[in-house]
Amino acid sequence: MPARRVTVAIPEGLHARPAALFVKLAAEQPSPVTLRRPDGEPVPASSILSIMTLGVHAGEEVVLESDGDAADASLDALETYLVSAG
Numbered sequence: 001m002p003a004r005r006v007t008v009a010i011p012e013g014l015h016a017r018p019a020a021l022f023v024k025l026a027a028e029q030p031s032p033v034t035l036r037r038p039d040g041e042p043v044p045a046s047s048i049l050s051i052m053t054l055g056v057h058a059g060e061e062v063v064l065e066s067d068g069d070a071a072d073a074s075l076d077a078l079e080t081y082l083v084s085a086g
Contacts, residue, residue, distance in 0.1 A: 003065040004075050005038070006082045013057040023048045025081055031068035033078055038063055045078060 010018045026033050026045035034042035035051065038061055043050035045064070056062055062082070066074045 001065050001067045002071045002075055003063055004079050005061055005063055006079050007061050008056055008058055009083045010081075011058050013060065014051055014054065015056075019051045020048060022078070022081060023051055026074075026078060029066075029074035029077060030070035031066045031074040033064055033066045033074050036063050036065070037061075 008014065012018050014022055023046055033045040035045045035054065036042040037054065037056075040054070042063075042065060043054065045051065054062075064075050064078055064082075066072075068074075
């Protein structure tokens with residue numbers, strides 16, 4: 001299963017508006033994606049409640065994982081969002 005370790009650069013982290021935009025982008029991807037803390041359990045990237053529960057702050061590392069024919073494209077899109085300024 002392809003995976004990416006990403007440091008979140010969004011100043012607000014994955015809270016409120018940035019989390020909503022991340023979830024929307026995840027739902028648009030051709031392959032399902034999960035998000036987790038490096039030592040945590042994966043949650044669906046397309047679930048706002050799951051993403052908000054993680055409480056990810058700016059500067060923290062997360063792991064994106066996906067499976068399927070378009071896994072790399074899905075990971076690319078979400079990684080690009082997380083490393084941007086939101």
